[in-house]
Amino acid sequence: MRVFVAGSSGLIGSALVTSLRGGGHDVTRLVRRRASGPGELAWDPERGTLDAVSLRGADAVVNLCGAGIGDKRWSGAYKQTLRDSRITPTDVLARAVVDAGVPTLVNASAVGWYGDTGDRVVDEHAAPGGGFLARLCRDWEAATATAADAGVRTVTVRTATVLSPHGGMLGKLCRLYALGLGGRLGSGRQYLSWISLADEVSALEFVLARDDIRGPVNLCAPEPVTNARFTAALGRALHRPAPWRIPGVVVSALIGEFADEAVLCGQRAVPGVLAQAGFTFRRPTIDTALADALGR
Numbered sequence: 001m002r003v004f005v006a007g008s009s010g011l012i013g014s015a016l017v018t019s020l021r022g023g024g025h026d027v028t029r030l031v032r033r034r035a036s037g038p039g040e041l042a043w044d045p046e047r048g049t050l051d052a053v054s055l056r057g058a059d060a061v062v063n064l065c066g067a068g069i070g071d072k073r074w075s076g077a078y079k080q081t082l083r084d085s086r087i088t089p090t091d092v093l094a095r096a097v098v099d100a101g102v103p104t105l106v107n108a109s110a111v112g113w114y115g116d117t118g119d120r121v122v123d124e125h126a127a128p129g130g131g132f133l134a135r136l137c138r139d140w141e142a143a144t145a146t147a148a149d150a151g152v153r154t155v156t157v158r159t160a161t162v163l164s165p166h167g168g169m170l171g172k173l174c175r176l177y178a179l180g181l182g183g184r185l186g187s188g189r190q191y192l193s194w195i196s197l198a199d200e201v202s203a204l205e206f207v208l209a210r211d212d213i214r215g216p217v218n219l220c221a222p223e224p225v226t227n228a229r230f231t232a233a234l235g236r237a238l239h240r241p242a243p244w245r246i247p248g249v250v251v252s253a254l255i256g257e258f259a260d261e262a263v264l265c266g267q268r269a270v271p272g273v274l275a276q277a278g279f280t281f282r283r284p285t286i287d288t289a290l291a292d293a294l295g296r
């Protein structure tokens with residue numbers, strides 16, 4: 001396959017590029033700077049600059065762009081950055097795949113699309129949720145419409161929290177646990193949907209290869225866990241006690257609005273489309289995924 005990847009320097013993108021290249025695929029990274037070799041193509045998503053002609057002959061474009069959701073406190077300006085860094089690049093790529101005749105667009109989204117689901121199990125048939133993140137995900141996915149409406153096979157991958165010690169939530173938690181500060185957050189009853197980095201990459205390759213899959217696809221392991229269960233599993237995996245119970249008000253005061261939408265509540269999402277399509281998870285349980293992520 002000939003694949004272009006945007007957001008390729010990130011946690012998921014860099015692992016995907018390595019895996020695709022290792023599998024013999026021809027991968028070009030879309031870079032927001034000057035291209036440094038034949039495996040790169042420069043684009044400027046903010047200005048909408050992308051030479052669609054360069055995409056001709058590609059089998060797929062994968063878009064994994066976006067400023068980090070949990071990287072900064074959500075000021076009004078940062079919330080705008082979170083939106084602009086997802087919706088504008090998606091719009092640019094959706095138009096470009098149509099112009100270049102690329103048959104497949106795989107675009108990032110998140111299980112945050114479902115909002116706070118409480119105990120309710122949600123697959124891709126569930127209704128959208130409320131709140132800033134759910135609205136962001138809805139608008140992000142809607143930005144792919146130009147491609148889908150033109151007949152491009154468009155897959156919006158609703159990714160759960162990716163477990164890797166090299167970044168994202170787990171990287172931050174490991175530092176806290178190392179200081180003996182591990183503990184459940186708020187009630188501990190909120191659900192966390194998660195996926196190992198290895199399965200995230202395999203699932204992306206799976207949807208790239210399967211011409212019969214289009215529309216939203218939950219990229220999450222089949223067993224979402226409560227925060228209390230996750231806390232206990234991480235404590236075990238790190239051989240660190242996690243005895244603390246950090247009240248929700250403290251978490252909110254420390255992290256701000258992000259805590260209210262993504263830490264103290266969550267999604268109990270399951271991978272309906274992947275299960276139906278016969279995808280096999282290599283790390284289906286939280287203990288195996290954490291052991292894998294932490295190299296134990």
Ligand SMILES: NC(=O)c1ccc[n+]([C@@H]2O[C@H](COP(=O)([O-])OP(=O)(O)OC[C@H]3O[C@@H](n4cnc5c(N)ncnc54)[C@H](OP(=O)(O)O)[C@@H]3O)[C@@H](O)[C@H]2O)c1
Nearest residue numbers: 007008009010011012065066067085108110159160161162
């Ligand atoms: N990791 C997770 O747990 C998780 C969960 C749900 C959804 N997702 C979504 O999946 C996508 C990839 O996740 P990730 O963990 O790999 O993210 P990441 O490590 O933060 O990487 C995202 C990439 O997006 C590009 N980017 C950053 N700021 C940007 C901006 N202002 N405008 C345009 N592009 C920008 C950068 O790539 P370049 O410099 O190469 O352009 C960056 O490496 C993101 O959209 C994320 O929201 C991730």
